[in-house]
Amino acid sequence: MVHHQNKAIREGDNPDLTAERVTGTFDTHSMAAQIYNSEAHARRRREITEIIAKRPELHDTKPFPFMTREEKILESSRKLTLITKHMNEIIEPNNSNEMFHLNNEVLGIEGHPMALHGIMFIPALTAQASEEQQKKWLTRAINREIVGTYAQTELGHGTNLQNLETTATYDVATQEFVLHTPTITGLKWWPGNLGKSSNYAVVVALMFIKGKNYGPHTFMVPLRDEKTHQPLKGITIGDIGPKIAYNVTDNGFLGFDHYRIPRTNLLMRHTRVEPDGTYVKPPHAKINYSAMVHVRSHMITGQAIMLSYALTIATRYSSVRRQGQIDTTQPEVKVLEYQTQQHRLFPYIARAYAFVFAGAETVKLYERVLEEVATGNVSLMADLHALTSGLKSVVSHYTAQGIEQARMACGGHGYSQASYMSEIFGVAVGGCTYEGENMVMLLQLARYLVKSASLVKTGQSSKLGPLVAYLGAKSDSTSLIDRTPTTGFAEYVKTFQHIARRQTLKAADKFFGLMEKGEKRPIAWNKSSVELNRASRLHTRLYIVEAFVRRVEEVADPRLKEVLTDLLHLHVNYELLDMSTYALEDGFVSSSQLDYVRDQLYFYLAKIRPNAVSLVDSWEFSDQELRSVLGRRDGHVYENLFAWAKASPLNKTDVLPSVDKYLKPLMESARASKL
Ligand SMILES: CCCCCCCC/C=C\C/C=C/C(=O)SCCNC(=O)CCNC(=O)[C@H](O)C(C)(C)COP(=O)(O)OP(=O)(O)OC[C@H]1O[C@@H](n2cnc3c(N)ncnc32)[C@H](O)[C@@H]1OP(=O)(O)O
Numbered sequence: 001m002v003h004h005q006n007k008a009i010r011e012g013d014n015p016d017l018t019a020e021r022v023t024g025t026f027d028t029h030s031m032a033a034q035i036y037n038s039e040a041h042a043r044r045r046r047e048i049t050e051i052i053a054k055r056p057e058l059h060d061t062k063p064f065p066f067m068t069r070e071e072k073i074l075e076s077s078r079k080l081t082l083i084t085k086h087m088n089e090i091i092e093p094n095n096s097n098e099m100f101h102l103n104n105e106v107l108g109i110e111g112h113p114m115a116l117h118g119i120m121f122i123p124a125l126t127a128q129a130s131e132e133q134q135k136k137w138l139t140r141a142i143n144r145e146i147v148g149t150y151a152q153t154e155l156g157h158g159t160n161l162q163n164l165e166t167t168a169t170y171d172v173a174t175q176e177f178v179l180h181t182p183t184i185t186g187l188k189w190w191p192g193n194l195g196k197s198s199n200y201a202v203v204v205a206l207m208f209i210k211g212k213n214y215g216p217h218t219f220m221v222p223l224r225d226e227k228t229h230q231p232l233k234g235i236t237i238g239d240i241g242p243k244i245a246y247n248v249t250d251n252g253f254l255g256f257d258h259y260r261i262p263r264t265n266l267l268m269r270h271t272r273v274e275p276d277g278t279y280v281k282p283p284h285a286k287i288n289y290s291a292m293v294h295v296r297s298h299m300i301t302g303q304a305i306m307l308s309y310a311l312t313i314a315t316r317y318s319s320v321r322r323q324g325q326i327d328t329t330q331p332e333v334k335v336l337e338y339q340t341q342q343h344r345l346f347p348y349i350a351r352a353y354a355f356v357f358a359g360a361e362t363v364k365l366y367e368r369v370l371e372e373v374a375t376g377n378v379s380l381m382a383d384l385h386a387l388t389s390g391l392k393s394v395v396s397h398y399t400a401q402g403i404e405q406a407r408m409a410c411g412g413h414g415y416s417q418a419s420y421m422s423e424i425f426g427v428a429v430g431g432c433t434y435e436g437e438n439m440v441m442l443l444q445l446a447r448y449l450v451k452s453a454s455l456v457k458t459g460q461s462s463k464l465g466p467l468v469a470y471l472g473a474k475s476d477s478t479s480l481i482d483r484t485p486t487t488g489f490a491e492y493v494k495t496f497q498h499i500a501r502r503q504t505l506k507a508a509d510k511f512f513g514l515m516e517k518g519e520k521r522p523i524a525w526n527k528s529s530v531e532l533n534r535a536s537r538l539h540t541r542l543y544i545v546e547a548f549v550r551r552v553e554e555v556a557d558p559r560l561k562e563v564l565t566d567l568l569h570l571h572v573n574y575e576l577l578d579m580s581t582y583a584l585e586d587g588f589v590s591s592s593q594l595d596y597v598r599d600q601l602y603f604y605l606a607k608i609r610p611n612a613v614s615l616v617d618s619w620e621f622s623d624q625e626l627r628s629v630l631g632r633r634d635g636h637v638y639e640n641l642f643a644w645a646k647a648s649p650l651n652k653t654d655v656l657p658s659v660d661k662y663l664k665p666l667m668e669s670a671r672a673s674k675l
């Protein structure tokens with residue numbers, strides 16, 4: 001038996017796909033260890049996949065696209081119950097990475113009745129509840145004795161938290177908070193799993209004590225009777241209806257009618273209200289935004305994974321789809337041979353790797369900040385907020401674009417739900433909106449960049465933090481790309497730094513200039529905001545390139561290093577071309593240098609071509625996790641598309657009731673009128 005570098009090879013697979021795998025130059029298990037940050041975790045993912053493969057009760061009973069929303073929720077609840085019961089046989093206790101993989105395999109990306117419980121409810125209690133409160137609620141939440149969500153957004157306000165309408169008014173006499181929804185627009189609207197599943201929520205409401213508004217605070221609120229699951233008195237609650245995707249999750253609405261909770265239900269790890277109404281403020285005004293920062297930090301990896309789902313599907317399919325000829329004397333080629341197809345897919349493969357490496361760094365920083373904040377040190381909160389605001393925006397934007405490119409790369413079959421592309425797109429694109437609409441979050445990063453630009457302009461560059469230190473550095477007069485005998489990544493990084501620095505300083509100049517001309521600060525800010533957001537994007541894209549460079553430098557295995565270096569070359573050349581206006585406008589890069597960049601791009605498209613399938617196989621997604629006929633590991637696409645179509649609910653009978661009821665009479669009357 002031959003041992004191939006690509007571990008996805010099996011006998012009986014589509015030979016076109018096997019041929020791709022045979023050309024792979026690196027070990028896909030070793031690459032998976034890079035993607036998932038450790039050999040141990042990559043191995044555990046495979047073990048978990050194998051365990052699930054052997055347990056048919058954990059498999060989908062039919063393809064998701066053939067189920068109604070109600071069926072999907074029932075099916076998801078069935079599997080959720082099973083994995084809860086057998087969790088310790090499948091994953092290590094409390095291992096969130098393993099849990100994430102188990103969920104993706106068994107439950108899928110469309111959500112499930114306890115999605116928000118794990119992603120926001122438990123993180124909110126962990127970071128914001130006092131030890132006493134944690135003893136009361138956190139253990140029960142972890143044991144799944146209660147199901148919770150995070151209820152912040154309202155019908156009228158999601159972005160502007162200071163203007164939420166839900167109030168929590170302290171009643172000193174009874175030592176209770178009175179939660180109230182004064183208007184329709186004050187209804188909580190959107191929280192995941194609020195509609196039908198949760199019996200508790202961490203609710204964000206404006207806190208009023210003795211007539212004074214203390215702004216948004218977080219409260220632990222019982223919503224439904226623990227035994228009957230009926231809404232408690234004073235609570236109006238339900239599902240907000242079907243969405244573009246993510247429909248297994250029951251996003252909900254919630255209203256309070258003078259609903260009373262004890263004072264001790266205010267989450268009090270960092271903030272306190274004493275029985276007499278005395279307010280003890282937290283060490284940082286935004287400390288209670290931690291559940292949002294948790295998701296923003298982790299969603300970078302989540303988005304990279306969804307982008308990679310789409311790229312795995314499109315790259316495998318492109319290797320078995322033959323159409324047209326390049327050399328007319330030769331047979332039809334795999335569509336992956338077309339340079340346009342490679343140009344559509346490979347730069348996004350590079351981006352997916354770049355995103356997952358950046359995501360890993362972000363989670364590390366998040367964990368550090370979480371530990372520091374627990375001891376009262378809030379010094380890195382602003383840096384984390386700026387970084388995650390930029391990354392969630394840039395990564396979710398390019399993820400959605402990449403998935404759409406991957407769908408189009410699959411031609412007509414990409415439009416069928418058999419590809420699963422529409423669901424992947426629909427779920428991923430939600431990330432552009434949730435956890436802060438992308439424009440809004442880019443503007444949050446811009447505040448940080450403008451402050452940094454001020455330091456540079458006032459000669460205080462030494463005070464710049466490591467994420468923005470480059471803003472204080474001097475640029476070369478022109479880029480050295482193609483001007484040194486061995487153009488390396490350093491020249492590219494310096495070019496990206498130059499571009500981001502120039503845009504940041506220019507946008508800040510515009511903002512300060514408008515204020516000098518007499519505009520009020522918020523007006524000047526609004527008039528500069530497109531330019532400011534450009535700066536935020538360029539800064540974030542620089543960070544992503546640097547994270548990629550850092551990772552490639554760390555890799556020891558020469559085969560992995562070579563292919564990752566190829567991907568990095570592709571990435572830097574593609575990114576630079578994509579932002580070439582910025583590079584050209586001050587002459588930092590010349591058009592002849594851009595010709596070099598273009599040639600490099602085409603060179604690396606061709607160099608990556610033999611490794612394309614191995615690069616997507618390295619993510620090691622099982623067929624169950626991908627849920628795509630086009631993306632099957634074995635490449636047997638056509639017979640399975642036919643089987644899928646035959647299984648469609650519409651094909652259960654030859655003649656549909658709608659035909660009997662309407663079409664037949666319509667045709668009959670048309671025929672009769674002709675007589
Ligand atoms: C496990 C991984 C898998 C992931 C998959 C997830 C799938 C789950 C699907 C969906 C879940 C979705 C959940 C949600 O969407 S929950 C609701 C999220 N809502 C938002 O994100 C709202 C966005 N708005 C805000 O965050 C804020 O309103 C704001 C940041 C835009 C402004 O806040 P506000 O208090 O009004 O601002 P101020 O003007 O008073 O202050 C600005 C000041 O504060 C600093 N700051 C803001 N936030 C933070 C923070 N978190 N940490 C540190 N500092 C913060 C900000 O930097 C400003 O500072 P300044 O410039 O020095 O003044």
Ligand SMILES: Cc1cc2nc3c(=O)[nH]c(=O)nc-3n(C[C@H](O)[C@H](O)[C@H](O)COP(=O)(O)OP(=O)(O)OC[C@H]3O[C@@H](n4cnc5c(N)ncnc54)[C@H](O)[C@@H]3O)c2cc1C
Pocket residue numbers: 116150151152153156157158159160189190191192246251430433434435436437438439440443
């Ligand atoms: C799939 C999904 C799941 C969600 N889950 C939850 C959840 O579990 N819990 C929860 O509480 N919420 C949840 N949400 C709500 C989500 O967090 C909000 O929708 C999001 O924060 C955006 O707020 P908004 O809807 O008020 O948008 P808006 O603020 O109304 O945005 C509309 C437009 O206005 C622009 N805009 C708004 N303010 C500014 C500004 N200051 N400067 C410039 N432009 C601005 C935006 O850029 C956007 O273009 C979810 C949403 C989705 C889609």
